[in-house]
Amino acid sequence: MLTLTLDIGNTFVKYGCFEADVLRETAIVQTREQVGEVVERWKPAHVILASVAGPTDIWAADLRSLVSGQIVEFRPASTPLPIRNGYATPQTLGVDRLAAAVGAAWLRPGRDSLIVDAGTAIKCDWVEGGHTFRGGSIAPGLRLRFQALHTFTGRLPYLEMPPDLTAGIPLTGNDTESAIRSGVLNGAVAEVNGILDQYRAQRPALGVLLAGGDAAFFQSRLKGPIFVIPELVLLGLHRILVHTIDYVEE
Structure with a gap:
């Protein structure tokens, strides 16, 4: 069976194009x-859409004439799940967090x-026993931290992420830019390790x-065994x- 997954961002x-589970x-x-x-090239039998940017109804409508099977618009509060959702407010839960939890399980x-x-x-979410999503924590990502220091202060510059994500970040910055990089990058690593x-x-x-776009930065900096699963x-x-x-077929 051919399937298509769509993770819609801002x-x-x-x-992702799947053949069976591959x-x-x-x-x-x-x-x-x-x-x-x-869709026209892959010809999936079924499609799932998940969006952190807003409703998926327009996307689904575009696909209805191209897909013969199910078009699932993923909604954490109502879509059937293979794990238990123990989050107190599923209607506010991000689709990416819950999908990642199902993948981990x-x-x-x-x-x-x-x-x-x-x-x-930066989201840290716990899946208990491979069967229950319990929730976790949400904190600003690296770029948001750089942006916040610039936006909410009078003189601090806005800095981009370093081009080499594997390079070391000095703990002690000897000028304003290197001090900001130390605070944002080393601080985020210390936070996640804690x-x-x-x-x-x-x-x-x-x-x-x-997982996530900044996984390469954290990969060598987090303690203990880490499994990097970009998808x-x-x-x-x-x-x-x-x-x-x-x-549905039962």
Whole structure:
């Protein structure tokens, strides 16, 4: 069975083409027309759409004449899930957080996982026992921290991310720019490592899955064994789609 997952963000769409449970192709596009071209080329039987940018009804309408099977618009509060959602306010839960949790549960069945999704925000989310999403924490991502220092102060400059994400960041900045980089980058690493320490103290067998656009920066800087899964959200969306299809057909 061929399926397509669409992770719709504010500026681009990341898609994943699956054959059975194997991710065959993934890339980034920007327009609904480009998504249509992917659908016409891949010819999926079913599609799932998830958006952090707003409703997906227009996207779904564009696809109805191209897809013969299910078009699932993922909504955390109502879409059937293969795991239990223990979040107190599912209607406010981001689709990316819950999809990543489903992906983690699929990759680590029966085991505790902590997802570190380092993107626009840094999200640390706990999946208990491979079966229940418990929630976690949301903090500003690296670029938001740089932006906030510039926006909410009178004289601090706005800095971009360093071009080499694997290069060391001096702990002691000897000018304003290097001090900002130390505070933002080393501070974020210390923050996430502190969160990991607290979870590991409670759950010694916890596995840590790292995803998101800034995963490359954190990969070598986080303590303990880390599994880097760049396509974790797409994997989770695929499992939600398969579960929904099975649920509808029962």
